[in-house]
Amino acid sequence: MAPRVDKVITSGIFSIDGEDHEVDNNIWIVGDDEECIVVDAAHDHEPIVEGVDGRRVVAVVCTHGHNDHINAAPALADAVGAPIWMHPADTMLWDDVHPDRPVDAPLRDDQVIEVGGHRLKVIHTPGHSPGGVSLHDARGHLLFGGDTLFNGGPGATGRSFSSFATIIDSIRDRLLPLPDETVVHTGHGDDTTIGDEAPHLDEWIARGS
Structure with missing residues (x-):
């Protein structure tokens, strides 16, 4: 059985290397009718809170530290009473956006997140950023890949802290x-x-190449 998956889309600015880009972000709310995790808190926490719909939030999970995936994380965490988890290799990206609010706990490769009777394995998939992760639900045949793998190819590289060779390896x-x-x-x-x-x-x- 697959977990319940709800999708929220928010829009805003992705900023990197002195450039700003308008983007639409997918936020994934994963679990069951009682509890969930939120995968990437982008731009505006209020529609994400609406998507959570009163469920207990086990954690706000960041697939990586680019600003468009974390800029609403503290406000969301405060609103729903949940911790923020992220891979420590992206700490420098987090600190650039939230210098006064540290992440609550690190994500590690092969960690298992249990939510709503489901198990999601953390897979460290660097390349788009050093601390990029994907979340795999083997039973439900689902992968929450952040910006590592898209419809049509790998996530963008050629920016600070990114590597094409590394994302291909991942x-x-x-x-x-x-x-x-x-x-x-x-x-x-x-x-x-x-x-x-x-x-x-x-x-x-x-x-x-």
């Missing part, structure tokens, strides 16, 4: 071995599946 070694039917819920844009993306690995490598 995708090839950690994500593409997952079952083909695994649905990838992305940080932006449309869903995809591992089976739809896997045949294109060599194309991505050639394009990015």
